[in-house]
Amino acid sequence: MQLCKILLPGLLSMVFLSSCSLFNRDEGAATVSPLPKITNQFTLTKIWSVSVGSGTNDYYSYLRPTWQGSSLFAADRKGLVKAINLDTGKEIWQKNLSEKTTFTMKNRSAMLSGGLTVKGNNLYVGSEKAIVYALHTDDGRVLWETPVAGEALSHPVVSDGLVLIHTSNGMLQALDEENGAIKWMLNLGMPLLSLRGESAPSTAFGAAIIGGDNGRISAVTMKQGQLIWQQPIAKVAGASEIDRLNDVDTPPVVVDNIVYAVAYNSNLTALDLRSGQILWQQEIGSVNDFIVDNSRIYLVDQNDRVVALKAEGGLNLWSQNDLLHRNLTAPVIYSDDYLVVGDSKGYLHWINKSDGRFVAQQQVDSSGFLSAPIIADNKLIIQAKNGTVYAFARIGGQKTEI
Template identity: 25%
Template sequence: MTISKGLRKTAVRGALVLSLAALAGCSLFSRSDDRYRPAKLTDFTQEMEVGTAWTVSVGRGGGVGFAPAVTDTAVYAAAADGSVVKMDLASGNVQWRASVDGRLQAGVGSDGQTTAVVRPDGEVVAFDDTGTEKWRAKATSEVLIPPAVGEGLVVVRSGDYRIQAFDAQTGERRWSMQRPGPSLALRAVNQMLIAGGFVFSGLPGGKLVAMDTNNGAVLWEGTVAVPRGASELERVADVVGAPVVSERLLCAAAYQGRIACFDVSAGGDVVWARDFSGASGMTVDASSAFAADSHGIMNGFLLSSGTNVWRQDALANRRLSAPASYGRAVAVGDYQGYVHFLAREDGRLLARTATDGDPILAPLVATPYGVVVQGTGGSVRLLTTGG
């Protein structure tokens, strides 16, 4: 992962938060409208074997604010009941468990040295890498997405559209940046990214920003979506998932907006953009970008040009997670706890495996050992493939 220094040369009120189901007119599972009915699982010729290397019960509960954090050797995860766990990536052996008094609203963020979670009142709780609590600090309002941890910072985005950075060692607030936002925002799985001296974050309203880790100054801002429509509901156009970096490209997808890549070496110019309504985020590999749209249609794009090379509608309306590119496949989870593996080159179904039946909202994470999956019930597992 590289970030060009060229980007550095370019220099409220709380929102009513809506779920994707609300924006679909609460008809996602309506018996009277087949347009929103989840597609039934179809038979296909399985071309790939999928196994489970390990499974760990982290705790009880999860949701859009929970996602695993993965380093070279470990997986960190949290559950709504206050549990925080570090697992060995290769074996799944639990290396430590910690517990926060009361429940959690969001987590987990970790760089392998500091691990952070957030309570419902906006209190950020940080642990060292033995599972010992280091500090607590208060965000200005509730936090609905996992903290980002890296480069000596713990960064949170609160519901008042403020992004705040705390010192990873002491919990002292280092900087704060706030932008005005719309009165309606989408409650979807979102994440920030820290890389190359920048904090990258999508914002409600379709903006993607890059901030200096030193002081929070906004060095670049790009438009992924332009809100349109006669009503506030129609104008909801939020960046979903996590921004993705691949060499000189910074990419993101938005609900009721676009999927787009920007050239960070050239001051953030748009390389390509396509009309697209994302629901859960995207992933990239060396040559392709992959994302599910808000109807559960999986798409494959050429990373260089944005050309849409395939669409797969077999998983329509199955509330797909953000995908992970792993080997010759793209893996994606659904609302019934299935993980589907699609061919990178044409999107055909290669394999399917069941987990524990809990919805998979968290983005899947590809690692050298397999694909890390966290369900809303509080379990984390590593899936491996062969064939």
């Protein structure tokens, strides 16, 4: 059984359906931090915004855009996929992957999930209906669609001619990049209770490195799908079942033959890429993607602390605690100097990488953010839960009081 992480961190809702719906409720044990008051050090300029269907609305989904060249690709959960000019926000094409029902002739949601991936002329996206699609980047026509072993909650990863999909039942599958044929599949194991979400694999030296709902990191050969090594990084502890959840739902990061991975309710861990041996561990948990950059690790933990640590040894460098329980997105680095996170109230927060101080803040969309921003050609792109995609750039110099 999977648990769905809902808007208030630390609270989870049991789910018996194929998808998780978010809902309003009284805020209980966790207190949402008030909006910090800051002086903006620069102005955030909206270049354009465009609506892409109805977004994810009240569903827990990490569906987010991707880009290549001058084109941005975005989708909504129901199945609308759009290609957008990155500079102007003008629509290039759209494709609807939803299906009309026989009797009502209304479109049935395609339930897209996990995020878009683009490589060459192919755009890939998976669905909660256990289908992976490949679309042509020029016009959106469907090149192939392949049923997979379970809900495709993670974004597809393309490497070595394969499209890798980690499904909700713990299966890692490799599809042929050109025709979608299943080349191999591997069962990574599945506990009785887990968070809703799956780790996308990272690839290095002909291997796929992936986290599992059982708290383990696995290295798998790309060609045959054979297990190279497997290492548990989480310690099961706590009085309740929820306390003992130890899923690895974020993609591991591989830098200089070291694998960095983080588990919910547990540890940030560095492992040797070749052997899987644990090099060090730091007690910090997260379900958000994290960044390894210039010998530093940046992450948002499960209580919405934004943290910087040394990549060697995991020593804490700074912690920004003024956004607790605001349901932050994963961070992204902008202009080399700043971390940017969104929150469930629709604010963007810009944080100095060197010391964790706030440098800018702006409310963008009242529906809020769940999926992380991306950086595309020096523009910050983020999709709100209602489907609106925004493109921002920064104007330096002036200070604006908020």
